[in-house]
Every structure is written in C-alpha cells, then in structure tokens.
Amino acid sequence: MKAVLLLATMLVAASATEEIVAVRLERCSGCRMGRFPHCKKFIAEEAPKYPALEVKHVMGSSPIFYWLDKVGNTVKKTAIKETDTVEDHHRILAEHGITMDTPKPAFDPRDFPPSENCLAFRRHMVNKERLPLEDEPCTFAVPPGGGIGYCECKNGKHIEIDVQPTRVRFTCEEVCGAGRVPWTVTDDEEL
16 A cells, blocks of 8 residues: 555656756845855856756745746646755755756747737847746736837747837737837937
C-alpha cells in the first residue's frame, strides 16, 4: 500500500514538474532583503547561472518563487523562508525541474478569444525584446501612451504601436480593422 501511495505521489509530482519551464523570483530591492541574507547571496552569486530564472524587483515583496508554464502563466508559488540557505534555493529549483541546464524559455504566445481582424496585442520593450507575459487580447483598450508593442492581425500584418502618446484609448481590433494606428499624435500637435 505504501509503495502504491509513493508511486502515485511521484507521478503527480512528475506531471506538475513537466508543465514548469521557468521560474520568476520576485523580491524587494529594499530593506526587506536584510531579513533574507541567504536569498540575497543566492540572487547575487547563483541566480545568474540559471537561464530559466528571472529575478524581478517588486517593492515591499518578500521573496517568492513563481513557477511558470510554457505560456508564462504562474502555476504555483513558493514563499522563501528567512532560514532558507543558498543550498535550499538550489534544492527547491531542482525539485521543480529547474537546473542550470534548463534553457531560458521562449514562451508560447498566449491564446486569446478570436476577433474579426486581430489575434492579440503583443508587448515588447523599446529594444524589441518580447514580453509575452504582458500580451493582451484584441479587445484590451490600450490607454493613451500605454503601449509598446504591436497588434498582430489575422492578415499576417504586425502594426507597431509607437511609444508616441495617443489621443484616446484604442484596441488592436480597431487598429487591425483600419490597417493603421488611427489616433496617433503628430509632433506639431498637442495632447
């Protein structure tokens, strides 16, 4: 009976680990880290050795591992304890299938409900590095000045959303339907 229970536990753990492809470690960059000296040391010395580990600074956050699936969704969270050692951090990562050999994932684009003209609003940084975790559906109202990325249209076009501010909110459904960003402000106009 114990062997069956152990085997069932191992199968559940293995299936949960299979869906984890990356991890994000959120931590405060301020005073809270003083209570987590081993975590601070791990971030400084060991985290760069893990391609599938991203460290994100979030004010006021105690250190937490966010385990991510192939799309970039959080599937599990693990709080880091003040008493966790650097070795504990390595062990926790290994238990979730993240090793120094785990490659940095290229997250699959998120699937959103289909619309008439558009597939999604795909975000990226100014240097064009994609931010798939921040993609939005076509119906997302991009606020004035609130979007760097592109509208991925069903016709195969990618319509770039400039860093220039816009007059009004718009959706990628509207942009793909018009074939351009219709409300951009030119240099000689004021908001």
